[in-house]
Amino acid sequence: xxxxxxxxxxxxxxxxxxxxxxxxxxxxxxxxxxxxxxxxxxxxxxxxxxxxxxxxxxxxxxxxxxxxxxxxxxxxxxxxxxxxxxxxxxxxxxxxxxxxxxxxxxxxxxxxxxxxxxxxxxxxxxxxxxxxxxxxxxxxxxxxxxxxxxxxxxxxxxxxxxxxxxxxxxxxxxxxxxxxxxxxxxxxxxxxxxxxxxxxxxxxxxxxxxxxxxxxxxxxxxxxxxxxxxxxxxxxxxxxxxxxxxxxxxxxxxxxxxxxxxxxxxxxxxxxxxxxxxxxxxxxxxxxxxxxxxxxxxxxxxxxxxxxxxxxxxxxxxxxxxxxxxxxxxxxxxxxxxx
Numbered sequence: 001x002x003x004x005x006x007x008x009x010x011x012x013x014x015x016x017x018x019x020x021x022x023x024x025x026x027x028x029x030x031x032x033x034x035x036x037x038x039x040x041x042x043x044x045x046x047x048x049x050x051x052x053x054x055x056x057x058x059x060x061x062x063x064x065x066x067x068x069x070x071x072x073x074x075x076x077x078x079x080x081x082x083x084x085x086x087x088x089x090x091x092x093x094x095x096x097x098x099x100x101x102x103x104x105x106x107x108x109x110x111x112x113x114x115x116x117x118x119x120x121x122x123x124x125x126x127x128x129x130x131x132x133x134x135x136x137x138x139x140x141x142x143x144x145x146x147x148x149x150x151x152x153x154x155x156x157x158x159x160x161x162x163x164x165x166x167x168x169x170x171x172x173x174x175x176x177x178x179x180x181x182x183x184x185x186x187x188x189x190x191x192x193x194x195x196x197x198x199x200x201x202x203x204x205x206x207x208x209x210x211x212x213x214x215x216x217x218x219x220x221x222x223x224x225x226x227x228x229x230x231x232x233x234x235x236x237x238x239x240x241x242x243x244x245x246x247x248x249x250x251x252x253x254x255x256x257x258x259x260x261x262x263x264x265x266x267x268x269x270x271x272x273x274x275x276x277x278x279x280x281x282x283x284x285x286x287x288x289x290x291x292x293x294x295x296x297x298x299x300x301x302x303x304x305x306x307x308x309x310x311x312x313x314x315x316x317x318x319x320x321x322x323x324x325x326x327x328x329x330x331x332x333x334x335x336x337x338x339x
Contacts, residue, residue, distance in 0.1 A: 016072045025062040036316045055129035058121040069267040077278025107267040123243045152310035181212040272327040
């Protein structure tokens, strides 16, 4: 039985990575197309695109792995059937339930991994992605350069005399007018830096003047930091439970919860379907495998997305146990009773 297990797992593994890479490539291309809406507003480097891709990768894996497992398991069993190896196994006393037990362990492991990925990793990755986009948008608004018109920096008017080759600025002047006083600051050199999402301007070798109706104050400084207090409000992530229980976007979270549970358990609850489609009599059933494979995936996900708005959480037990109620009789009729 151990040799049989290793043999079937080997056949499964040979197909798994080719199917997985194909589906992941298609999903990645779709994601890259969606990135076009960001590049129209903010400037993204190759490194920025890679960061955004790593943030969305857990979600891509979640949607591709269940379908990959289903397709690969069916094709692996179908290959054994077309090579007449399945007939040989049954002739040697191997029963269909033995094959079911072999696929049960990887299916259960995959379902647990998918549940953890969707409910723990994906929310955190989405938050990092949204905050990163906000940061790049704020950075785009903060794009300074030498200009005769100047810039607005928080409540200061900023004039930059020249752009230095090292990315700093020269001959910088800032002016601010309040109700009671006015301030003007000049520096030979300035540079922009960020700390914890806050953009700041570091001035070097300059002088500052503050004056009102009564006094005039002058200071000389070697370095001065002026913070931009109008920074973006970034999202925070405390814990998985806090994210899913928080009332913010409640309807969307309910939909995602249902999709997450059903998609994660799809490999585990589809084992009877996998055997029913993959184990065939080549002479009579060969032409129906690919059609049945596509139909099974479409029906499961179609029912999931179609009934979710109406049944809410009730669609989880209805679809899972309904799927078993349909697939087990088909398995007994086409596989168990025949082989």
